[in-house]
Amino acid sequence: MIRFLVVLIVGVLFLPGCGSSEPPTKPAAKPPAAETPAPKPPEPKKEPPKMRSGSATFSKPSSDGADALGDSFFIGDGLRERLKVGRVEPEVQFEVDPARLEANGIRVLAGKHVTLYTDLPSSPEIDELPQVFDAAYPQWCDYFRVDPVASDDWKIKAVLMSNKQPFKDAGLFPDTLPEFLHGYYQGDAIWLLDQPSDYYRRHLIIHEGTHAFMMNLLGGAGPPWYMEGMAEHFGTHRWENGQLETRVMPASKEATPMWGRIKIIQDEVAGGNALSLTRIMGTPQQSFLQNRPYGWCWGACAFLDNHSLSQEAFREMVTQVRLTGGFSERLLSELGDVFPQLAESWELFVTNAEYGYDWQRNEVLYRDPVPFSGDVMTAEISADRGWQSTGILLDANSNFEVSASGQYVIRDDGQEWACEPNGVTIHYVKGKPLGLLVGALRSEPWQGGAITPLVTANEVGLGTSLFPEGPCVLFLKVNESPDQLGDNQGTIQVQIKRVEKK
Template structure:
C-alpha cells in the first residue's frame, strides 16, 4: 500500500491502495488460485483426417464502448496556465519521518539492521544470503528508477528510505517501528520515508514486494507524485517484475515462466479473466479506483496495461513522457489518451491480442501487428511474403466484394529450434499442436477496411490457411496472416512464406 503525503493541486482525494495479490507468510499460506496453474503448454493431439479447405469469410463482431472513467474529464485547457504548469512540475519533496530508531529497543526485541546505500532494512528474520542481499537488490534498482523517471542519480544520491521486513508485527510495534497511523494491510505498505513488508515464503516475491514498495517511495519522494491509481500500482508492479542473477538486477522484465516468479501470478489472473469473459479494455483499466486494490484482480490488469504501453512502439514515447506529469491524478489518463489519439485503434487491437494470448515470456516486439497501407487488388494475381518470426502481418492487399479469392502458400521454414531445427511447411507439423492446430501452420483472418476500432478485432480468431483456402469477402477487407505459434516462442523461427492470392469468379 502507499499513503500519499503531498497535496495534489487538482484537489483529488488521495487514498491508500497498494498491496499484493499474494498471501502473507504467517501462517504459511497456500498459493491463491491465480498461481496454481502454469501457462498452458502447446497441446499435442493426433492429426485429424483430411478435409476440404475451410472457407474464410470477413465480418466483425461488435461490442459496446466502455464508459468514460470520469476521473480525468478536466477538459483540453487544463494545462493552459503557466503558473499551473510550474506548480505541477515534478521534483523532490521532504517526506514525513515515520519513526525514530532506538538501538536499545532494537536489541531488546531481536531486530537487526542491514544497511545499504539507499535503504536501511530492519528485520526480525535470521541471517541468510537471500535476506542479507536485499539492500544490494534495492541499490541496484536505484539507477534504473533514475534512468526511467529522469532523475539525476548523482544529485539525489543521498536519498534513503527505511524498510521494515517483518515476520511478527507486534515485535516492531514494541520497538516503535510500526506507527499507530498505519492501517491494516496484507503484504506491503509505503508511507512517508518508510516501507513495511510482511515476509514471504518466496525469495522472488519478497524481492518483488521490496522493489514494488520502493518504486512508490521513489516516485512520491523524488518526483512528488505517482499519478492515478492504475499508473501508480501498474508501474510498481512493472518494476517489481525482475530477474536477479549473480548480483545483477533487471527490472521491467516479462516473466519467462511461473517457476521463475513464484507467487506472482498476474498472467494467470488475466488468462482466467479472459476465459470468463471479463477482459478489460485499456480505458477501463485507467478508470480503476483506488479502493479496488484491496483485491487481486486490479494488480494484474494495471501491470498488463503499463507493461504493454511501455513496450509497444506506438505508445512507448508518449507513455514514458508521462513521468513528467505524475503529480496529477485527474487529467493524467485523459492527456495520455489524447497524445495517443490517432494510433489508439491499433493499440486497442494489439491489446486485445495480448490479453487473449497472454503467456509467460510474451514477446512484445515480435507480437506487434505489422500494418501496411492497403492497395486495391489489381489484375488476376497478387503476392505477399510473411515472416515466420512475427505475429499478425497485413498482406497490404485490399480485397473487394466483386470477386471471391483463392489463396495458396509455399515455402520451407524453421518453426522451432531446440538444438535441432524443426523444418516446416505451411500445413504445419502435426507432431505438435498449439491451440488445436498444427504448430507452424499458416493461419489468417479477414479484417474490414478501413479499421477504426470499436469492435472486437477479427485477429483474435485464427482461421486455418495451410497450403491454401478460399476467401469470401462480405465487405472491403484486408487479409492478415501469421504462423500458428505461441507468442513466447517466435524468436527461434526462421524463414518466410510466399503467398499468392488469385481472383476467382463468384459462383
C-alpha cells in the same frame, strides 16, 4: 475457408473522474499472489472473448484541488508549475532507538539507499535485499528522469517482519498504519510482511520501493492504475549473480513463484471478463485490496511501455505524475490516431497472454493496403512475427483463392525443425499444428471499437478460399506460441487469385 464477418463498432473510451490530488500516503496493501477464480460461465465456442468497455465520453473531476481540470488547465504558464516533478521532503514515520531494536531481536541491514530492519534470521536471500534495492535505484533514476547524483543521498527505511509485535514494541510500526495484506508505503518508510518465495519478497521490496521513489523524488505517482501498474512493472525482475534487471517479461511461472499476474489475465479472459485499456485506466484506488487489478494494471503498463506505437507517449507521462485527474485523458489524447491499432494489439495480448510473451515480435505488422488489381497478387509472410497484413485490399465483388508455399524453421532446440505452410503434426498450439499458416479477414478501414477479427485464427495451410462481404485485408501468421517466435526463420510466399462469383 475464411468468411469475412462484418463487426459493428462500439464505443470504447470511458474514464470516470478522478480526485483532484493523490493523498500523500498510499494505502497500497499487497494482495495475495493467487486467488481462487470465480465459476466461469459457458462461452459460445465460436465467439471471441468480449472486451468490456463503456461510453465514448470522459467525465472531469469537479474538485478545486491543485490538479482539478478547469477550462484553461492544460494551457498557460501555470501548467508547468502544476506538473513540475521534483523532490519533496517525506514525513518521518518513526525514529530508531538501537536499545529497543536489540531488546526486540531486530537486526539492521544497511544499504546506500535503504536501511532494512528485520526479525528474520540471517541468510543470503535476506541479507542481500539492501543490495537488490540499491541496484534498482539507478534504474528508477534512468526511467523517471531523476539525476542520480543530485539525489544520491536519498534513503528510506524498510521494515521486513515475520511478526508485527516486536516492531510495534520497538516503535517501528506506528499505530496509524492501516491493516495491509503484504506491503505498505508511507512517507519515508515501507513495511513488508515476509514471503515464502524469495522472488516475491524481492518483488515486494522493489514494488513498494517504486512507490517511495516516485512520491519522494517526483512528488507524485499519477492515478491508481499507473501508480500500481508501474510498481508491478518494475517489480517483475531478474536477479542473477548480483545483477538486477527490472521491467522484464517473466519467463515462466517457476521463475516467478507467487506472482501470478499472467494467470489473472488468462482466467479473466476465459471467464469473459477481459478489460479494455480505458476500463483499466478507470480503476479506483480501493480496488487494490483485491488481487485482480494488479494483474490488469501490470499488463497495461508493461504493454504501453513496450509497444512501439505507445512507448514514447507513455514514457513522457513520467513528467506529469503529479496529475491524478486528467492524467489518463492526456495520455489517450497523445496516442490519438494510433489508438485503434494499439487497442487491437492489446486485445491480442490479453487473449494470448503467456509467460515470455514477445512484445516486439507480436506487434501487428501493418501495410498500407493496395486495391487488388489483375488476376493474381502476391505477399510474403515472415515466420518470426505475429499477425502481418498482406497489404492487399479485397472487395466483395469477387471471391479469392489463396495458395502458400515455402519452407521455414519453426523451432530450434539444438536441431532445426523444418516446416511448410501446412505445419508439423508432431506438435500442436491451440489445437492446430505448429507452424500452420493461419489467417483472418479484417475490414478496411479498421476504426477499432469492436473485438478484432485477429483474435480468431482460421486455417489457411497450403491454400483456402476467401469470401469477402465488404472491403477487407487478409492478415496472416504462422501458428506459434507468442513466447516462441524468436527462433523461427524464413518466409512464406503467398499468392491470392481472383475468382469470379458464380
